[in-house]
Amino acid sequence: MPRYQRYWVGLDAGHLETAICLVNSDGHAFFEAKTETRAAPIRDILRRFGVEPVQSVTIEAGVGTQMVRDLRSYGFPVQVVDVRKSSKFLAIRRQKTDANDAKGLADLGRLAQATGTQVYVKPIEHQDIRIMINIRRTLLKHRAKIDALLQSIFRLHGGSLKLLNGRGSLAAEVANQQRLLRMSGVTIGIDLESLVSMGETLRSHIADMDREMRTMAATIPACAVFQTIPGVGPITSLSFYSAVGDPYRFKHNRDVGPYLGLTPTLYQSGVTARRGRI
Numbered sequence: 001m002p003r004y005q006r007y008w009v010g011l012d013a014g015h016l017e018t019a020i021c022l023v024n025s026d027g028h029a030f031f032e033a034k035t036e037t038r039a040a041p042i043r044d045i046l047r048r049f050g051v052e053p054v055q056s057v058t059i060e061a062g063v064g065t066q067m068v069r070d071l072r073s074y075g076f077p078v079q080v081v082d083v084r085k086s087s088k089f090l091a092i093r094r095q096k097t098d099a100n101d102a103k104g105l106a107d108l109g110r111l112a113q114a115t116g117t118q119v120y121v122k123p124i125e126h127q128d129i130r131i132m133i134n135i136r137r138t139l140l141k142h143r144a145k146i147d148a149l150l151q152s153i154f155r156l157h158g159g160s161l162k163l164l165n166g167r168g169s170l171a172a173e174v175a176n177q178q179r180l181l182r183m184s185g186v187t188i189g190i191d192l193e194s195l196v197s198m199g200e201t202l203r204s205h206i207a208d209m210d211r212e213m214r215t216m217a218a219t220i221p222a223c224a225v226f227q228t229i230p231g232v233g234p235i236t237s238l239s240f241y242s243a244v245g246d247p248y249r250f251k252h253n254r255d256v257g258p259y260l261g262l263t264p265t266l267y268q269s270g271v272t273a274r275r276g277r278i
Contacts, residue, residue, distance in 0.1 A: 006025050006053050007049065008023050008056050008109045009046065009056065010108070012098045017036065018037045020032070020033050023103065023107060037067060039074065040070075054076060055110070056077050056078075056079050056109035057079070058078075058079050059078065086105065089112065123246075130243070157181055169203070178192075217234035217237050224237075244256060264278055
């Protein structure tokens, strides 16, 4: 198997398969293939051409996050690029195929190392916190929809449903409102038990998650410090902690705000300079 002094790797990762392309310093693709979206098969392929000559392994942010962590653990210089920026580079090619995208990503790693396209890959701990926060947000949305539906049903029958978040509170309030309506001679002619059951189940899950997140925030020193700020609780502290990740990757403290999107847009042309919304 030939050995190369230097070469660059592009990976176009899909859910099941990943297109891989290796290019030399002249931009010539000397190896192309498809393999499983796992780090081990890719590692075995690169070993055939020499591990030390690998200059960069370029992949777009998204599907292959765990594969990136595994490849880095094997010692490969993996860079994850922003899809919005890499798509402009890949659009130069006339035909969009997995093989062409893999070749384009290899070229991007070879030619555009200083374009600021790299994406920070969060540690698995921070990623799990983000997942937990997203799950909680989804549960809250579903609970709000069920609560709004129950409120509208009672409102149409002349009742007024007060919503509380505690376990059993929804079932108790629905039963009380149905009793008051029956005393007024009004009966709701549909079965509300399934809606109430789903609402109670969601309340129970959300309460369990809140308790788990309070415990988690108390065990993380940074989150404990964040919660000394007035108005900052466990959810906010965990959200900020997991979003920032490694704070030392920022050169200045003031860079954290723009990273989170907290910076006004700027339109400048000639003598016109106009700041927009955040």
